[in-house]
Amino acid sequence: PRIAVIVVAAGSGTRLGQEAPKAFVGIDGHTILRHALRGVFEAPEAQIVVVAPSGREGEALTEAREAAGDRAGQVSVVTGGATRQQSVAAGLRELWPSVEVVLVHDAARALTPPDVFARVIDAVDRTGWGVVPGLPVVDTIKRVDGQQVVEAVDRSELTAAQTPQGFRRDVLETAYAVASEEFTDDAALVAAAGHRVAVVQGDALAFKITTPADLDRARHLAVPVPP
Template identity: 60%
Template sequence: MTSVAVIVVAAGSGTRLGADVPKAFVTVAGRPLLAHAIDAVPDDVQLVIVAPATRVQDARHIAPGATVVTGAHTRQGSVAAGLREVGAGIRTVLVHDAARAFTPREVFSRVIDAVESTGGGVIPVLPVVDTIKRVDGTTVLETVDRSVLAQVQTPQGFPRDALEAAYASAADDHTDDAALVAASGGSVSTVVGDARAFKITTPADLRRAEQEWGAEMTGEIRTGIGVDVHAYDAGEPLWLGGLYWPDEVGLSGHSDGDAMCHAICDALLSAAGLGDIGSKFGTDDPRFAGAHGDVFIRETVALVEGAGFTVNNVAVQLIANGPRLGARRTELESHLTSLVGAPVSVSATTSDGLGFTGKGEGVAVIANALLSKVGQ
């Protein structure tokens, strides 16, 4: 049985955010802040969500396994409502603001470990880096020693008994649970917080969240280029794009000389930051002597996917006097698409008699690949 509960406070109206929905249900990267906030909550805890009365069902849909209760007009009242739902056997309670939606899981772990080792309240903090002045209107009175100041974040953790006692004896509203516990005589210590746990309060904060995490959540885009050349060899059959081309002059090479498949492999490896085909399938490796292009592509796609990428599409162009692709272009694109697992488009051109391709000495192939990687 779990001994930890996490109360996520998601009942705020978000007036300062200027949104037409409660703050915890404003979306970043296509998901509500509440959904992002509970991503980092450890799996083996009781999760209690405090939501506005009009959003209780939405919160249950976002977190099907959580206990969802209606919040109050104040944050302190909302936490009290969540605290009443904490189950028997819970010894440690964390209180977390849904507005700090991108707090990483390690902050939760640090707080839980510190509560259990110290037996007191624990809050994550960051040092104050700006110079702080105490003012009266527009008049500066003094410079405050920032070395004794800290920015306070959530989740804040407490022994359950201490938190319940503090709420039972509360006479005033406090800005956070640590202040309430301290006012009732409880001890509070700190652990290191995280810059990613900033609070989303204003439209500027929301723009920052979208800029910093929107791209990460929706996927990082990577591009790569691959180039391969092979000389014609009349003594070899022609394999190009993974297909056999009868009655055509073949290409020389350690494998089957399939310059199109090789260029695609180089483009994929380049986009994923995995080197090139020579470093992965060297000519000194006997396993690939005479191997067809489809072998290289399948191995390359496995490497790319193993690195956490998915292939979006590949574009490849043959520069040569022959073979002519027109009659088999659809077949070629279909075959390569099945090998790569993503759309592959094929085109061809000549070099107007210039260079080795123009003189009919060989072929050149250029490939471009587009990959995406979803942020963790």
């Protein structure tokens, strides 16, 4: 395939307060990872690289093969690193020669609809830029200095960045090769390397499962994985 999706699932999920690493926490009868992979496999055809926590690679492969059905040949699992950035770097080392566009997706955004993937791929193809799905910020955001509110930030200038974030492969690989610090997301890493990044419409369902309240919300909103 011309597209690859790196699904980072190697986080511990400390803030979720569950025993298992976050990707293996159940939403219904199925895990966060399994739900995330359903969206990935409903999106355009791609090589899928799942980045799993050390010791959980076998389980991740089982879930990925289940989600893949007759596309199991397009799936591989690698071991993640200590940070999200290291986990993405591990995924990048697995890409097949045919891949030209890479999407990086948080497994924790388990309910992301397939059309978000399609929008991101389309925008990368049209612009050659990095692409992030974004949503308008609904809260009033204040800049603070300790306890003191300094000013309100103009919301119209803000977007809340989600995943999947998409890049031309050469751009993403070069940006990772020169990155010398930790960035909060792949778009920031790519921008620091001097590349432009565009925003496309995100989706409320692409929220990241981080806290127990997020998990409750996912449990209410999840559509069962088909058998």
